[in-house]
Amino acid sequence: MEVDTSTKDNPLMSLKMERQPSNNVLKFLRWFCPPELLEGIEGDLLEDYYNNLERIGEDAAQRRLIVHVLQFLRPGLILRNKFSLNLNIKPMFANYFKVMLRHCLKRKFYTAINIFGLTIGIVFALLIGVHIYEEANVNHTLKDNDRLYLLESNGSREVIGFPFLVPSPIAKTTKEEYPTLLEDYYRFSDRSVTVSKGDKHFRIQSIIGDSTFLKMFGFPVLFQNRINKHSDRYALIITERMARQFFERSDVVGESLTLTTEAAGKKDYVISAVLKDIERNSITNLMNMDAQMFLSIDNLVDFGQFDPESWAGGQMVSYVKLAKGATVDAAEKALSKVFKSNASQLFTNSVTIKLNPLNTYHVTSNNGIVQKQIIALSAVAFFILLLAVANFVNISIGTSISRIKEIGVRKAIGGVRKEVIFQFMLESFAVTILAFVLSLGIYQYSKDFFSNITGNVLPSLFEIPLMFWKFAIPVIVFTAIASGAYPSFFISSFKTLVSLKGKINSVGKEGVFSKGLIGLQFLCAIGVFIFALTVSSQVSFFLDKDLGYDKSSVLTVSSVPRIWNQEGVKKLEAVRSEFLSLPQVNSATLSWEIPNGNYGNNILLYNEGKTKEEALTVPLFMADENFASTYKIDIVEGSFLTPQSNPFEIVINEEAQRVFKVDVGDKLRIATSDSTAKIIGIVKDFNFFSLHEKLRPVAFIHLRNTNVFRYFSFKLEPGNLSESVEAVHSKWRNIFPDDPFDYAFVDEKVSALYKTETQLKQAFNIATVIMLILVLTGVLGIVSLAVSRKTKEIGIRKVLGASILNILMMLFKDYAKVVVIAFTLVSPITYYFISIWLSNYAYAIEIQWWMFTVPGVIVFFVTMVIVIVHSLHTVRINPAITLKQD
Template identity: 35%
Template structure:
């Protein structure tokens, strides 16, 4: 019997090819999109799950009383090791590391890589596998290095490279060979090697290499180190609160001890950029849920709308002895089969869309054959449930009709809850209106990030990291390189600095007026740059000068501040600050030589903070060369830069990027959300169009004789079309009334975190509703025009 059900179901699907194609395609697209989001969320939520003893692994986070004093992600360099040494009954193991971006070379191959300088416990503590090398001794020697398999291929063309060497340059310009002592097998994304997007590491050095590279992994005053702990079984994070406080109070500076409150976050719930990623996951999950609901509603609506065409078939089956339960089983089988086909098709759509979606979210996506077993079980269960929901209503209604009514095709005998199904369609329209208006608002805000007034000029600015020689001689040499590059015809100006305007500063200073006490100090973002920074980025000077044209030791205490800091120090006008001093906690007083206009150094979140520019010659740290090009042939200009760079800095890769790229990285989540909202809008519009198609089809079927009567009585084609438009455009208007306040509330909440935001006007909502009205009108006109122009005799003679 079951075989017959499936045979008849398959024949009916083939008999109504267009209907079947539309219904199956709409549902499969909804399922595929939900699968893409579900797999992405599952991957993100399962970060760190494959680490050894994942349930006992923690990362130390920092809560600072004074904003800007330190990073939440980092901890004090000496804390993890001290906890293991002083409290072995609580801490089973530790790993702390410092991330740096450095020049690495092998022969004539030169690249800039993210290095991780950390403890030898790295491999065993987290269960990473070595393809080659001994995990117990791989990081024992100060000049040893462990690399990933892809880096082995990149530098050597093979993975069996233990005993080979890579050349690394120190912060003083000295080069040294590091022997490869281990090659790591490929591992899943985790918060140990990939704690932030910028610190994604593929090359690992021992803590003994820190001295050569000029890094500090032992100081109690270094608060920019990643600290991780493995706790003993049964130990809870709360058990380490007091031990951490005691160690910090006993060893760190009074200022740090008074402001820092460390806490532990387990790696099973922590992943990179915690808060932002979670909000992104929740948002994407919500979008996927609504798209899936729309697809299901559309599927159910179309199934019901088409089912009434089979009334005569039901009548004949009953006359020939068919039982009601058999008729119900037939309808349910057909619905379940269609959902199963749609689900299988969605796997193909997933496979096709996966690389594009992975590129959109800048991540790797699991292939169809790599899904966990329970995913397939859930898909089958989903198909059964949706099939039963879609088939149950028409099955119960049509199987309950009398045989005579069914054979006569009396559709008025079918109890059809139009209000319920129009409510479902209203939900679809409201969702589409929310998606479309939200996409417009998100796009407007993202465009504001790039086109708004940032306070500096990002156009035609390229930047690249330079080799480090953090000494007075090193600064002199890199400034000479900067000067020679600035003499190119294609270049307007150049500058050397530690920071570019991407939100990543070298830290902060605690500053206060000379008439105040240390207790009244406030945080000021520290920026390290030479005297060409303001010129290159076109930062407006309000008073004074951006350092002296020629540096001398007597000018070492000169600084440049922004307007925000000038006001915080009590100066009414920028010119009043020139030549005045302010104090720095744990530092020497600084003299103000210039005041610049406030500019957006980081994202448009919160107010612009106070800023202090310190000259590179005073604090000899630098990373970037920023180059302002003249408008013209960009490709030719870059080629000329590369040639000159190779002459001046042989062996240093010219891995450049435009400032637009740096800003895009700052707003990566927002840009992803913008692209996702576009995709969701397109899908929502497709699905709502199919929903209208199904509902208008049912309405025409039910009112076909009414159309015939109206035509006989003189009604025009236009009048019949307007009759249907009136019914369905009302649904769009109601959906708009529901969607507008919901969208306004959601977008207002989303925009709250930005200090500069796009205004919420009526325009996005008007565009969304007007677009849906036009789309719905087109679908209705195309669907009804055939019925309106048909011969009324064909619809009236059946009775």
């Protein structure tokens, strides 16, 4: 017997037979390589591949072959190809346009669905995209924003109180001692000030800070007095909006305004500069303020505040600008050294100073709540755009059955597949561009409505920064490609003879793909629906939860004249009695705090027998004796404050009682002094702060012992609130003719604490509606196509005895399966992400079964209604008519 030893005696030949290179790599080479060079290049590459196969192994040889092929992919080689496109471009495009227009007019209903879906998807993505761009770019317009940092106290909340407050001298001292690390600094303290000009009286949010304000941040100045500098004590910088508010013009440099100060009474200030209205992405937005007036730091004394150069004084919001080349680590070490050298040991052992970059502060602050909102909204915008694309693909595939003869004719007369693909991609781009143009118009008219939802004023089309379009245009192009790619390749893949017959054999694969897209749409819609219900429930929980006090019908006035001395307190107490004489007022109280999530002071307390280093920072509420009764705060033990309460008598809440393990009559030591505070009463726990954070220990002291106050709170009688407010306002004008009446209801203040969640709730609600519209519109289109294809089948079934109900259930059965599968898949995924979202809150709802069931049931039944209603007409047609159709 003769044996073939040709490969046995030649190991290289045996290796070639066993391990061939990837055919895809060679196909790619043949695609771009000129024919006259292909044989030589491919031969050399294969020879090199087989040599590498012996030396370095198959995987490494494959990788090296790919690299070598890619090295040939260069213009010098590609351009040697001879392109013979003997087509006149203009007639070709004109023909494509005519075919597209004819198809669109013939299928008006499906064309309208495609344009509608893409338009809705793009406009929502555009609105969300602009909103996200604005949020992400807060503080980015500040001068040298990449070197601007906020100083923060880093430590436990029980010790530091407010993270954004640091010892007032630290920024200035560090700048003076380390000039090579810090280029500049700015410190400020905020004040709401009564400003007057003639008979105009307004309460204006102001900032009292260093003279480095303009140099530090680079705000644009419209008008400026070069002689009267910001460093002058009684110089004033205002915004253009404030200038028009008082003078009805903007060039008001040299004019004067009267400010009411706490310690020095009324003082005249000269306007030294007018700023262009400060945009939202500015320094004044960091502390949730809308500052319109800027004063010199020398004015702190007039406004009853501390010496900013004293380490034993208070704390301030402080910013620094790093010197060029300086690192954050080096600056933090310098700040830490200055802090430990000058601050009280009570704080230096438990607190460190950190730098927080301003260009990301807005997004990452408050436990990253804005960042989470951006992620959530980005996901929703993506899913809505995905749904719109899925609709387009499904409808395009469905209507392609009617175009297979057209494709067959094109191929029969010499058309190649590339041209067919190009035509259909061109149609996809045309529809997408039309949808994009329509979305621009809708954006312009809907931006104000969306701004009201997000609380972020969206710019007009002509004001949107160019940088945004650099991101938006590629998204639109990708949408067009994604919409047209699969239909183009699917339609062009039919063989010429099959196309000319008008029948295809791949309906099964096409049907599976279409159902997969519909399933994806249902999955997205149900998922967003579930999340919308969860967000809505959480917001309702925030607003409806028993906070431990009564916030209903409580009117607060923030423009109380700040006469901070004993005479001022007595005067305001007398005024309180005058308001109580109104039949519309049930009770009234004067205080420093109201339930708006903010408080002004802390007290360091610790148990007797322990050390100062174990002291906890406890919010200190300064109020009069009527505070508990006005807000309906229950007294658990002892009594509330009285006018006779001395500075060392406090009332605490139940949480403080648990933390310090004390009762009425016990004493707590004050860490900042050698004195003790006696507990005269314990009130029931109440949530004066946001429900984002856990319940905290608090202490009350009578404001007669501090002589400071900010708010009047009036508990109004049930009835017509508008009339009650007008009655209080009328009394206010009589008592304080030179002070504005700035008021708000406590429930509005509480709602404002959950502004981001409320915005997210409204955005999700809109997104849910849009998604359902897109999904159900898509289902309508697909059902219409499916029914038109099954007309003859329906007629046969009716002839064989099938009832209308049986046929309708047959048509709905496939969609019901898709909805059930989508619901089954999305439920655990949504549960996982909802659990993560809710874990960010100290007080959160429990995830309930109905939050998942309700969206699934609604989508199921609405889909059933659409399928049945749209199919009913066809099902009722006489079989004698349908069976005659081709």
